Amino acid sequence: MLLTWLWLAPALAMIVVWAMPSRGLARGTALLFSLGLFAYSLWLLAPYSEGLLHLEELGVAGPLGIRYRLSVDGIALSLCWLSALLTVLSLAASWKADVPNAFWASFLGLEAALMGVFCARDLFYFYLFWDIALIPMFFIIGLWGSSGRRKASLKFVLYTFLGSLSLLIGLLALVTLHHQATGVWTWDMSALEKTPIAGRAALWTYAALALGFAVKIPVFPLHNWLPDAHTEAPAAGSVMLAGSMLKMGLFGFLRVLLPVFPDLSAAALPVLGGLGVVNILYGALCAMAQSDLKRLVAFTSVSHLGFCLVGLFSLTAAGIAGASLQMLNHGLSTGGLFLLVGMLYERAHRRGLNDFGELASRTPIFAFFFAFILLSSIGLPGLNGFVGETMCLAGMAKASLPLTALGLIGTVLAAAYGLPAFQAVFWAPAGPGSASPGLADLDLRERLILWTLVALILWLGLYPRPMLELLEPAASALAQR
Amino acid sequence: MQTAALVLFAAPVSALLLGFFVFRRWRPEKTHWPMLLSCAAVTAASLWMCVRIHDGFIPDNVWELPVYRWACAGSFVLEFGLRVDGLSAAVLGMVSLVSTLIHLYAVGYMAEDRSFNRFFLYFHFFFLSMVGLLVADNYLQMYVFWEGVGLASFLLIGFWYEKASARAAAWKAFLTNRIGDLGFMLAVFLLLSSLGTVRFTDVFARLGDLPHGTLYAVAFLLFMGAAAKSAQFPLHVWLPDAMEGPTPVSALMHAATMVTAGVFLMARSMPLLREVPGVLAMIALVGLMTSLGAAAVAATRKDLKRVLAYSTVSQLGLMMVAIGTGNLFGAVFHLITHGFFKALLFLCAGSVIHALHESLNGAPTASVDDAGGLARKLPVTFGAFLIGALALSGIPPLAGFFSKDNILEGVHATGSLGLYLLSLLVAAGSSVYIFRLLFLAFLGERPEQRGPKAHAHEPGFRMKVPILALAVFSAAAGTLGEPLAKMLGAAAPHLDLSISFAALGAAAAGILLAWWAAMRRPSFDWKWRRAQPELERILDDDFGWQSFTAACAGRVAAFSRRLSDSWEKRSWDPFTESLADTAVGLGENLTLLSRGALNEYLWWIVVGASVLAGAVTLCF
């Protein structure tokens, strides 16, 4: 029952928080609960043995071989930590927002669905949680976003539904083909591994599943929903969206596609690896030209996830471990950036790059944190971004050199979008209409949030070994296939 | 040795932490104390290491200490470790010595600056990264500190961030370094994917099983990284603009230490380079081209620090020539002596700027027009500048002569006369531009100069001590030849009289030319500018290279704007959104069918029935 609590507890808490009489009470319990859940997910490491934590199978096999199975490996556990941590941080960050109970409840609901996705072992439950995760995020963007929230949330939902439709088709095809080939109805991932399906049918299933996951990662052509969703979502919402929801797509690749179709994934290396590189370059180039800070950060996350994709499809242990580490790094650094932009927006209600002037002198603490997290996101060595990117590209170097070189150009472009933005907001003199004069520096609560992020970034940057040892067995297991 | 290595890292880190958490809040104007202490500690440790290695206490001059395993991933293992051998100890010694003196100088120079604390934090962070870079035991760890140094230069060049030129220069420096780092990193990946390790010892031991193509690529890419950091031809655009930073920054980073990191990388991967003679020749060529071009531009610049910047580029080119001709000892020896006298020249320029502070109203650099006849007002600075100039142009007793002479011998040994003659030309050029600066700035006044007729005052005591110390070092550094050769395990330097006389002649010719141009014809410098504005513009623009790189950057920015605006905003985004509108439109058209006209309904019934009937008849 250990794993079931991981998603069941936040679901129950959601209802409790929703029913709270006063808003302050709801906010308090939500934050306390998320802290508790984070501690619980850390404690889960204790019984974590080599390979899978343990297989939780409840109830009897339902129709078509569907059975409630949960299990978690190193990568899934780290993603659970990430979502738990980010929920705590985003709840703490939106402490001052005057929002109804439903706001806090939807975050807990989102957390429950995310935990479900990361722990699901049965494809049916995986899909179930996959779609449930969409609903709270729709409310978060739709109800509490900024001006253009209607369109953005609708676009977000339509895009992701299209993706999950293709995912559903893929899953159904996979299961039926498996049944035809082996005569066994099963949705269990480990049973479906290395299915004997081959030929065109396998190709079409693979394509459908890949499309379903690709919409979520936002791979290049399907990424339009991301910038809008981010610019319109509230700060906490975009932290959760960028921090953990984008990882669901990658996790899907990692957990479903790679083990089930190893040979096809190897064949798909040039296509999907290439798309990863396109993601890196496209995200970086678009970020260079943005004038809205939040939109810039949104495009940076497109670029970072491109690295994850490249790492994943190098199909080497280093690449996959690097990709999963990069998922964590991206959660921390982009989540941090969104928190910072949120704090800025909370004070000045403006997000334009040239709306602010010499913030370095007016708000030095804010400047320090922004600089630190921005440097981690453009991959300065010694911080976590660099570790992830190096591992991904080192993995890909084994597979194909031109892709690695193109990926590296992404790091140069990262400096090209990161530093001018920093200079425009913090160093350039304040323009006539800029909102800098009245800005107050960070208070204790915000500093505390950011110090945890800085500490994690530094720890992952300087000494990533313990985290890598956690990710290593799962990654090399995938790579061997 | 263990403790010395520990001090190397512990001292700067603790100073930084102290500075950031303690001094920043309570006593910002005192932050230089922990920094100076840590500098002293590091200098002591490194000198002690030099002595240990020199006296042969360490087996075959290499001392390695694996510290911890940074990341393990599948086939390759990345470990952080220290490696101090003759090369790194020598350069470390020079770097720490020069840094301590410049830290001392900076205390005086930046005394009245309001963000004094921030300056010293960045300054010391640079010092930490430089030390880390020198003692790294594998390429990846070197890369980590390599970028740390790049970040420090970004922060320090853009220290006075109110000025747009400083911001632009800082960003340009970081981006160009990042482009070079792209090559460096690609080389690291090549090594990782083919050998599985990047430790120097393992890589150099297993050079054999690297295919020649990869070896060639790795060497070229490493040079690309070094070229960016040491401002060689294609990627040297950032160094002249880097003079926007405060003078101690220019002195320490853009003269003595940071820019030599590229040469250090080349020296460090010498065994690898020796396997690929083609790349060595290419390095020599690029080095020569850079030094010639830089010398030509330096001889015509009016701005004090810009002349010195181009002179650094030229001297680095010379070091690259030494590396290119396989003369590792010459390059490292010149690197060390250059570190001393170039730092001295920059510090003297700093005191000149400090002295003329009022008339410059805050500009970070002084032009020759502002100076003029300073010798009488600033005797100490003039004396030090003279020593530095003599050392740079290679007059015998001083350091420059020995190291430059060694490089010329190396070049001569390769037998290619053209290379030798051009190197002589570079040696002459270096004495031309430095003495032109000396004559214009210090001796003899010119009508065009708005020089300090009244009130230039000698800089304070704290700034004079480092200048005098550096003057002594640049005078005495020549004697370091033998111990350095012993540490590097290279052949002891011997003076080939014919080459030294040729070098001395070139230097003397250069001085005479400078004297003739500056002193005999006082306003020559201004007259030819008015006569050929075209030539002036080309030289100012680095033979058109600065504007070319700016144009490339502009084109990339324009492409990114076009990509994000016209593609993302106007065609791809609306396209996906139009899918929704077409769906809605389709729906509306379908509703037109049921407008309520009964006859039409019946008509559709009849049509449907007939189609059905047709289908049925077709089936049977």
Added chain:
Amino acid sequence: MISPAWVWAISGSLFILGAAFLVLRRQLIAMVIGLELMINAANLNIVYYAARRGDAAGLAVAFLVIAAAAAEAVVGLSLILALLRSDEAAETDRLQELAD
């Protein structure tokens, strides 16, 4: 023995004429007439085959069809009368909306 094709031709043309009535004429009453035509065409066919094959059930069906058609006509016409009473409009293009 005439071939059934003739009978089919006749009942078919009757049926099509009925359908034409239904589709072309705007008055509701004309539609009812068209409807009756269609029913008779079908009935004619049934009777022909019933007679040819001597199948009593066919005739029984014909009986029932006539009865049903009568009931249907009654209801149809009463509806039309109701319409006529309400707003004097018995043409299809006036009757666009369900609610008036």
Added chain:
Amino acid sequence: MTEAAFLLCGAGAVVFAALALFQRTLYGSALCLLGVLLQVAGAYFLAGARLLGLLQVLVYAGAVMVLLVIAVMSSPPRLARPFAGTPPAWLGWLALLLPFAELLAFLRLAGPADGAPWRWTPGLETQTASLLFGAYAPLTEAVGLLVLVASLSILREEP
């Protein structure tokens, strides 16, 4: 011979239907419908289903036509006579007299049904009758009830 007559009646029905379509007035159409019904009745007779033909004339040509005529009469004048003018008189006579002429012609030429080449199965009608009130009894009752209910629709509830 009777088959030919059968076809003749059918053809007549088609002619009348075509005429109905192009009548300018509703009266005209109604009359033509009467013609069609009678022709079809004739066809039933010739097919040997005499009871059916009788029923057709009785129920259809009688009751339904009356209803139809009432509906036409009560429809607004503009509608009933859209192009001003009454239906041509010959049409009425034709509709009524043609079946009798056919019947007479048939009886005179072919004689009674016994000479029908169609090998009428004797007693076809008795079988249908017994069938209607035997196996199909519930059905016929239901249809009767249907007609009764349908006629209720004529009642007009006072507004």
